[in-house]
Each structure stands twice: as structure tokens, then as C-alpha cells.
Amino acid sequence: MKPKITLKQIARELDVSISTVSKALRNDKAISQEKRDKIQAFAKFYNYRPNKIALSLKNRSTKTIGVIIPEIVHHFFAKVISGIEEVAASKGYNVLIGVSNESFDREVIHTEMLVNSEVDGLILSVSKETCQLQDYHHLRETINQGVPIVMFDRIVEEIKCDRVIVDDTEGSRKAVQKLIDSGCSNILLLGTKDYLNIGRYRKQGYLEALEDNDIAANPDLIIKIDAQGDAEAVLKSIEQEINEVFAKVPNVDGVFAVNEIYGITALNVARKRGLRVPEDVSVVSFSDGVLSMHSRPSLTTVNQHGKQMGATAALLLIEKLETEFEEESFTTKVIQTEIVERDSTRKPQLA
Amino acid sequence: MKPKITLKQIARELDVSISTVSKALRNDKAISQEKRDKIQAFAKFYNYRPNKIALSLKNRSTKTIGVIIPEIVHHFFAKVISGIEEVAASKGYNVLIGVSNESFDREVIHTEMLVNSEVDGLILSVSKETCQLQDYHHLRETINQGVPIVMFDRIVEEIKCDRVIVDDTEGSRKAVQKLIDSGCSNILLLGTKDYLNIGRYRKQGYLEALEDNDIAANPDLIIKIDAQGDAEAVLKSIEQEINEVFAKVPNVDGVFAVNEIYGITALNVARKRGLRVPEDVSVVSFSDGVLSMHSRPSLTTVNQHGKQMGATAALLLIEKLETEFEEESFTTKVIQTEIVERDSTRKPQLA
DNA sequence: TTGTACGCGTTATCAC
């Protein structure tokens, strides 16, 4: 039954000035012990809390971090947010979230809304559409307005800002090397369109690993999936694409998928075709989810450490926000991936 | 290269008063057409945007909704947020997120931070710990401060507020009925501790379905999982519990799990024991995730419609925020569940 | 030791 109370009300109630109350509450020795005690007790009783909006206006800082992601119903992004949230909370920051839904327009709208004095800084992963359109004016303006940006995962190389990325190329290389080490030589790459950096880099890692081992790349074994629609439809379409490859190139003995869904689907398709996993065909995928742990056989993955990415991005941003003299220097943090070996790959054949 | 610009700066630049600028920008006919045009052009050129913080202070409304959830790396909650976000964005609201991590203290801290003039209203699902401690002072205070609350999923019956819940009991009843219809009679319930409403209600639905069909409940077939720790460890422990039941009661022919993980795990355990799914044992689970679609066989589930829950909660809240005369009336919306039939259950035996 | 005045950016009211 206590409505919000302000300094002014306390002042009137206790018959002192507002600034006396303000000082008393910050325990300013200029105020007599007696008054301090009295005011503090009163404030405590009425559960006084400084109005954050007023403070934000005064301090020109909202202690709030904006986060814009393409999609929240996605384990990777959820993990990133959890990392951001944890760090932010520990440093006294709030997290304001916008979801672009892979749309350029919504990304721009969210950026403008958030940057408009609502957040001190922005963490974002650009939408697919933005990658395609290559229109980054909203990001430039944000930075010009003095709001620092940290990009993660899907970064834009043309924009100068702090970045947190995964060692995509290296992660892929390691994954494919693992397949090769366990005896695979006809390795299918389940990738995405190249306009996404992750699609490009992961393909590059795949190619590097082949080259390292003097295996010629087979174009038939590189497919770029670009399915759209609802989940069930996408699944069907992926299944079909994979099926076609298996039909065309019967001696496929390894699959490297750029994400978990593709990996699981490949695994299921292979088994439906009567192939044993991992005996006949091994599967590794990049991963951001929970599917790999629960599939049968469980899926060997390249762990992206989403939570760590989020935490790193938040630390980078808060550090920038809290250092006075901002020389124009930008950091790029590369989060190392890690292969989590499960049952969809064979142990390396030692000699 | 345009730093933030304020009314004051425009006024000085154009040598008029601040209020003239303010009026001109809102196209007030009191200002001469000439000046209006000039000011508007100038403002547009410098990309003027009213400072939201100042507006919040003035209007005593932040156009921001606070959301507190126990866990964000969880498909169900991610979906709820996506529903909230979508509705909020369409109504011009922002979403501020706090994650309690199932901790009472963190829930309280987040509540206090958010309610402290930062948000106009709160949407929340209480943490497990809060359910156990039954300490709801932070929620009461929030409401007393005039900040409306909408609870979803994990609600607190002692607190009067709007609610969005799933028809847990009915959903469970339907699921178990489905198992019975397809010929099951020894149905294992994989539940959780009763202090969570969802645990209690889902068990109740299970019991109701049995009773409806004159099947006596077997205590050995009702287990309450309460695993904690990291994901892999939890998984092992669940597997073991399920294994023990199968060993003790060999004629189990159906499993009803209160969540997807338990369902998938049961499915995997059954198959590892050489049982065929769905021929020997059928499995149905409540679901909030993506596992069910990708498992083999795919899992029949009770869909919770998380996104719809979020959207409904947001609508309820915004409606309350935007209606002037708030009579003390609270709504409880029940979101209907829906059985999504996949391959872990047999088709009903017709006669 | 306490109070006054000012500014953060905005809008609304009222005077000129």
C-alpha cells in the first residue's frame, strides 16, 4: 500500500528542502546526524527509490544495453542473450531486446528506437536481409550518434566497431579434419548461401581441410540449402535435397553440416537409406542447440559457445561505455570452437 | 556525422524559442506556415528525434514492458518472448528482459529494478525457488506501486492479477486418453515435483484420464524427476530413473512425459531396451521445443503454443495499461493445447 | 548545517 514516493514528497512531509533530503540519503556529512537518521528512516519506511528515468535524463546514461538479434527462438541466440544478460546484470545494466526477424526494416526500426536515448550501447547480429542489401546506414548513424556497437556472429566488415566472432573457418577445418582422420574421404558439405559470412567461412574451412589432405573437392558434394517456410516444410525440403545427393553420389562416407538441424536431418536420412552411422557414414555439425545430445546416435558437434560470445560482447561494450577517453580503437574477439565428440563419428584409426 | 540534436539547439540555430520549435514540429497551426516549413526542414536535415527519456519523465510512462522469466535458454520461454516482442513492437512498446535463473533473489532484484520507473507493466513467470519459498512480497509491492502484472505459465494463485495459462490438466488428460485409445493400459507418468503447478496439474490430468477409463493408477508408474546439474548429468540421471521403472514394471506400454526432454529420453531408453516404438510402447509428451520433430521416431506431443501465450500476455498487459479507468478486474486466459500426432504413437484401434 | 538555483529535454499553459 505504498505508492511511489519522491524526494519532493519526503521533503514536504519532513518540512525540509529537497536537496537536504537528497544529501541525507547519500549520507552527506554536511547534514546533521539527527536529520540524516530521520530522513533515512522515513525514506526506508516508504521504500524510497530514486526515479531511474530522472537519473537517466540527468546523467545522459540509461544503464541499459540494447540487443538486436535476427531471431530469438533459436538456441544459439538464446544462449548469447543469456550471456549478455548475466554480465549486464552483474554490472548493473538492463537489457532491452529487439528481434529483427531477419528483416532489414525491422532491424532499422529497432535500431532507431533503441538508439534514440534509450540505450547506452548496442549489441547486434545483423539480419540476413541486411547482409543481402548491404545497407548499413542505420549502423553508421548509430555510431555517429556516439552509441557504440558490438557486433557478434553475423558481422559487417564495412562497419568499424568491436566484434565477437567464432573461428568459423578454423572450426570447420577441425571438424572436417576429424572426419578425414576417422577415414572419410567423400565428405558432403551441407552449407548455406554465401551472403552469410558463416556460410562462406565454414565452406572455406571445409575446403582448406580437403586441401590439407590432398583431397579434391567434389562440387556435387557441396550443397547450399536455402529453405524457407514453416519448420515442417523446411525439414521436408532439406531431407529431399540430402536424399538427392546420396542418390547421386552413393559413396558419401562423411557429412559436415553448418548447423545442427542439417546435421540431424542428414543423420536421419542416412539411416533411412539403410546406412549405419557412424560405421558407413559419419556426421559432424556446427551446433548451437540441444538436438545433438538427444539424437540417436548422438551427434558430434563443433560447439560455438554462444553464452561466452554474449558475455564477451557485453564485457566489451560495457568497458567501452565506462572508459572516459575513447580513442578510436576496435577489438575483435575470436571465440574458440571446440569439438564435442559424441557417437556420430568413429574414433580416429590409429595407424 | 550528425550528433544528437535537441529542441534547444534547433531553437538557437534558427533564432526562435524552444516552444516555437516544439509546436512547429507537431505542425501546430499557431505557427506560421513559413516558420513551420523552415523548422521542419531543419529538423529533418539534422535527423531530430525527441528524447525518449525526457518524454518518459514528462509522461510518466516509458512505453516499455518488463519481462521476467526463469530461464531464457529454453525453447518455451524463447517462444513466449517472441510472442511478447511481436505484440509489443506492433504497439510501440519496448521489451526489457530479466532472467531469474530460477532464483528467488534474482527474481526480486530484477523486479525491483524494472518496476522502479523503468517499465509500465510486468509480464512474468515465477522461478522455482519462489514457488517453494512462497514469498511474494515483491509481486505485491509491484502491484501496489500501480504497475500491473500479467503472469504466465508458472502463476501464483495468491496474487491477484491477469494470467495466461495452458490448460495443463486438460492437455494431459487428452494426451493420456490418446495413449489409452491406441491400446495402452500401463502408462508411465514422467512428472516433476508438485510444487510447480504444471507438475501438479499434469499429474491430475493423467489421473483423470485413467479414472475416466476405469484404470487403476499404479504408484510405481508415477515418478517425479528432480534432476539438477549440467545438461549431460541431468540426462544420465533421467535415463537411469526411467530404466529402473522399465526394469521393475516390464509391461509398460505407454509413456506420458511432462516435457520433451523426458519424452525423448524415455523414447531412447525404450529403444535401447529393445522395445519398438510405437509398437511395444507409445510415447507422448508435453512440448515446447524442437526435439520432437527431429527425433526418430518423431515424438507425438501436446503443443503448448508458447508464442501465443506471450502474445496474449502482452495484449492483456497493454490493454490494461491503455485503459483509463481501471476497475479491479482480472482476466485469466486459458490457452488451449493441441495434440500434434507424430510417429511415437499408434493410430487409434478402431473397433 | 541547510536551502536556492540550475539543468537534463520535453510539452502544456498562458501571456504578450
Place this chain on the structure above:
DNA sequence: GTGATAACGCGTACAA
């Protein structure tokens, strides 16, 4: 038509 003023809630430099 236009501008000065007050108010939202706070903190702080400065005056008393």
C-alpha cells in the same frame, strides 16, 4: 503567431 514559464525527479554547485 510567438515566447516565457512551469513541471516531470534528481543531483549538485553555490549561496546563506
